[in-house]
Amino acid sequence: MGTFAYFPHTDEDIRLMLERIGAGSLDELYGDVPRDFVFKGEYNLPEAMSEQQVRDFFSALEAKNTKLKVFVGAGAYDHYTPSVIPYITSRSEFLTAYTPYQAEISQGTLRYIFEYQSVICSLTGMDVSNASMYDGPTAAAEAVRMILACTKKKTRVLLSKGLLPNVQKVVETYSKFHGDQIDYIDLEGGLTSLESLKKELAAGDVAGIIVPAVNRYGIIEDYSGFADAVHEAGGVVVEYCDPSALAVIKTPADWGFDIAVGDGQPLGIPLCFGGPYVGFMACRKDYVRKMPGRIVGQTTDSEGRCFVLTLQAREQHIRREKATSNICSNESLMALFVTVYASLMGAEGLKKVNCLSFSGAHYLYEELLKTGKFAPVFDAPFLKEFVLKPLVPVEKLQKKLLEGGYFAALQTEEGYVSFCVTEKHGKEEIDALVELVKEVEQ
Amino acid sequence: MKYYDKLIFELSREGRSGYSLPENKFGHCLKELPKALRRPAAPELPKVSEIDVVRHYTNLSQMNFGVDTGFYPLGSCTMKYNPKINEEIAALPGxxxxxxxxxxxxVAGAKAVYEGMDKALAAITGMAGFTFMPCAGAHGELTGLMIIREYHRRRGDTARTKIIVPDSAHGTNPASAAVCGLEVVEVKSNANGLVDVEALKPLLGPEVAGIMMTNPNTLGLFEKDIKEIAALVHECGGLLYYDGANMNPLLGVVRPGDMGFDVMHLNLHKTFSTPHGGGGPGSGPVGVAKHLVDILPDVKVSGFNGNFGVILRAYAYILMLGRENVKLAGKYATLSANYIKESLKDCYKLPIPSVCKHEFVYDGLIDDGASKAPDGHGATTLDVAKRLLDFGFHAPTIYFPLLFHQALMIEPTETESKETLDDFIEVMRKIAAEAAENPMILRDAPHCTPIRRPDETTAARNPILKYQDSICE
Structure with a gap:
């Protein structure tokens, strides 16, 4: 047997261990496995590589990707990740730890999750946050079941058509199999329509709604009257939020809503081709026992303050099929990204991030309109993302931008193109983008 | 480990900040937004310098135990070594x-990662194709069950709403079934800890969508009747789901696809060496047999492409393993488990003595020292677990599976040396001797950790779930 860096077994070790067990060979330990199930062929895998070969292999793959200047959002935002974040999150005491069930040797994890919950509550204005979910869309999907659990006699959940397409899709997938009825609230002028909502509420069977804080067109929604309408009808309101934006726009609590969900990715998590990110869920105090996922709480030991996983009677390892969710592993380390990010930025830094993104986006919006290659679509306030109607062929536009090293002008279902600007993009980069657009011909 | 009792919020000072951002050269400002849309008061977040953040989290990390700190014999969790090259690959800017x-x-390079992983996992498991959308094991279970339901739905067979789950299953199995809208039917284990085939037979019928199996099961036992079970379930029109949480001992030895499973998930954060991160991110790719491959694209269970960063790490691990070493991983894991099992059975009750796979279960101490305790209560499994922490080992999984009252579930993995296992065995013997002599040492443990046992009852009765609650106290 050759040696391998991850297997410390020497021939002598193996011999001694087998001796203690009373087995003649490693294969004998599989004596209970029917012979025809033991794989006898060669695994169709490459030969073992050295570490350097692995590194070269991935460098070659990496070179097949094109690193672009990202001017698209649509659920994944190219905000800057301060260097402290990878430094802290790669500490092996955090990285290689298991779920903090043994509180005595997990105070590091428990404490940052408690801080994370505090950050999410501060940003959303909610009373209680869980310890994290997989991503934003799955948090929204779990919110559907939470809505139905909070309002037992109602059966229908409404989604705003302004939610991101991937959020709608994941919610639909979960709901289809769980057997939950999903319907939609129409948009009017790019905004979730209160009138359409009221029409649906009149049926009397609406358990709750999910609406976006900033919708798929980048528009900041005005939810005056929504909470009252839904609450009067006995329903629950969930807002799907960009937690970075919540530092400067009205929170779900400000609108009088009940539950907040979304993706924590804009808070310091790299794009990484879509994951790992971190879903968040927060709610009013009254709903905490219906909330899925782990929760960390403060308590004491004989010496003083400490932290533990709590309210576990909601969870799968205790309640099995009666649990509020099947979630077990979540995205703990990504919650640390968020917590470190929020600590570094503070309210002031987050405000500046939003201000830079807002300013850059509005500058780009104006400059693009000046080129004469676009028409405005909506007359509504936006933050860092917006759509325009292209007056030139979209393929030509996208091709030109791509050649210039830009990922921008993502086409929407309606044939609009969307742009997103974050604090990472300076004026020169935006000006160069606009110059490329000017060169696009009919 | 020393105790550090601060929250980042408590380090906050007016006038401090930890960010560095460019100047605004655009001549726009947030005040242009209508006031009705703006947040009335700034969120309460820490105001701290960069060094405050770095010291705070470094101090927090030092109260944590990880695989890099020490041995983690946590049953059903496969806490194997997390290779460092994986981290480097996942951090590549491209x-x-x-x-x-x-x-x-x-993104041709990223696509190639998915294609390479699809092929590699197919080779290792004998399945035909994988979806990489699921972000964790339970998420994979849910996805796999969706695929099973969709399969029946496409055949117009909508009556199949029941799923059979053994009583020894992980809690996520019945919970995932419930989230998928399936009714859970429990099948009992027999005296040997295996699915009771005779008890299974009457449960099968036209309402059964399938069965979820963990093989080896949570007692670490290979379900050797799997061939018959597969035939029975298929005969009744159901499908077989393989919970990959316990795949590690079969890695390089047995392929679930060859055992007749139609759908399975893998935990890349267990079997394929990616770090647990204190409870995630994981990745739970779902593999299916040929006749179900068409369904994969229709089960959109996460926002984008799953946890790409985790998939990259697992791919690096598989390439390091290669076709030679993969054949040893499972066997060494099994060797280690059996070695511990045989070494401690004179101090800990071994309810099922037969050969185990990657893990096994003791049912508490043989002599819990009850006669030596002032109140007549001996040391429990919880006490053994807590005492282990004092000796620098993580605790095993305890009180699971539910089949035994004092379950102590041990999984050593293939990445631990004989010396480490011997140290653990020695400490476990010492703890057993302590229990027999003076169980109070165990009942008061841990003694050397950053905190003592926390008051969990008060935590649940009077929940303090964020910093703002704690200052109201």
């Missing part, structure tokens, strides 16, 4: 900086 919606032609 992967880390990709937007998930970038045009196909600009």
């Amino acid at each position: 992967f880390n900086g990709l937007h998930p919606l970038q045009p196909e032609a600009t």
Whole structure:
């Protein structure tokens, strides 16, 4: 047997261990496995590589990707990740730890999750946050079941058509199999329509709604009257939020809503081709026992303050099929990204991030309109993302931008193109983008 | 480990900040937004310098135990070593900086990672194809069950709403079934800890969508009747789901696809060496047999492409393993488990003495020292677990599976040396001797950790769930 860096077994070790067990060979330990199930062929895998070969292999793959200047959002935002974040999150005491069930040797994890919950509550204005979910869309999907659990006699959940397409899709997938009825609230002028909502509420069977804080067109929604309408009808309101934006726009609590969900990715998590990110869920105090996922709480030991996983009677390892969710592993380390990010930025830094993104986006919006290659679509306030109607062929536009090293002008279902600007993009980069657009011909 | 009792919020000072951002050269400002849309008061977040953040989290990390700190014999969790090259690969900017919606032609390298992993996992498991959308094991279970339901639905067979789950199953199995809208029917284990085939037979019928099996099961036992079970379930029209949480001992030895499973998930954060991160991110790719491959694209269970960063790490691990070493991983894991099992059975009750796979279960101490305790209560499994922490070992999984009252579930993995296992065995013997002599040492443990046992009852009765609650106290 050759040696391998991850297997410390020497021939002598193996011999001694087998001796203690009373087995003649490693294969004998599989004596209970029917012979025809033991794989006898060669695994169709490459030969073992050295570490350097692995590194070269991935460098070659990496070179097949094109690193672009990202001017698209649509659920994944190219905000800057301060260097402290990878430094802290790669500490092996955090990285290689298991779920903090043994509180005595997990105070590091428990404490940052408690801080994370505090950050999410501060940003959303909610009373209680869980310890994290997989991503934003799955948090929204779990919110559907939470809505139905909070309002037992109602059966229908409404989604705003302004939610991101991937959020709608994941919610639909979960709901289809769980057997939950999903319907939609129409948009009017790019905004979730209160009138359409009221029409649906009149049926009397609406358990709750999910609406976006900033919708798929980048528009900041005005939810005056929504909470009252839904609450009067006995329903629950969930807002799907960009937690970075919540530092400067009205929170779900400000609108009088009940539950907040979304993706924590804009808070310091790299794009990484879509994951790992971190879903968040927060709610009013009254709903905490219906909330899925782990929760960390403060308590004491004989010496003083400490932290533990709590309210576990909601969870799968205790309640099995009666649990509020099947979630077990979540995205703990990504919650640390968020917590470190929020600590570094503070309210002031987050405000500046939003201000830079807002300013850059509005500058780009104006400059693009000046080129004469676009028409405005909506007359509504936006933050860092917006759509325009292209007056030139979209393929030509996208091709030109791509050649210039830009990922921008993502086409929407309606044939609009969307742009997103974050604090990472300076004026020169935006000006160069606009110059490329000017060169696009009919 | 020393105790550090601060929250980042408590380090906050007016006038401090930890960010560095460019100047605004655009001549726009947030005040242009209508007041009705603006947040009335700034969120309460820490105001701290960069060094405050770095010291705070470094101090927190030092109260944590990880695989890099010491041995983690946590049953059903497969806490194997997390290779460092994996981290380096996942941090490469050409992967880390990709937007998930970038045009196909600009992400050829990332696509190749998915294709390579699909092939590798197919080779290892005997399944035909995988979806990488699920972000964790339970998420994979849910996805797999969706695929099973969709399969029946496409055949117009909508009556199949029941799923059979053994009583020894992980809690996520019945919970995932419930989230998928399936009714859970429990099948009992027999005296040997295996699915009771005779008890299974009457449960099968036209309402059964399938069965979820963990093989080896949570007692670490190979379900050797799997061939018959597969035939019975298929005969009744159901499908077989393989919970990959316990795949590690079969890695390189047995392929679930060859045992007749139609759908399975893998935990890349267990079997394929990616770090647990204190409870995630994981990745739970779902593999299916040929006749179900068409369904994969229709089960959209996460926002983009799953946890790409985790998939990259697992791919690096598989390439390091290669076709030679993969054949040893499972066997060494099994060797280690049996070695511990045989070494401690004179101090800990071994309810099922037969050969185990990657893990096994003791049912508490043989002599819990009850006669030596002032109140007549001996040391429990919880006490053994807590005492282990004092000796620098993580605790095993305790009180699971539910089949035994004092369950102590041990999984050593293949990455631990004989010396480490011997140290653990010695400490376990010492703890057993302590219990017999003076169980109070165990009942008061841990003694050397950053905190003592926390008051969990008060935590649940009077929940303090965020910093703002704690200052109201």
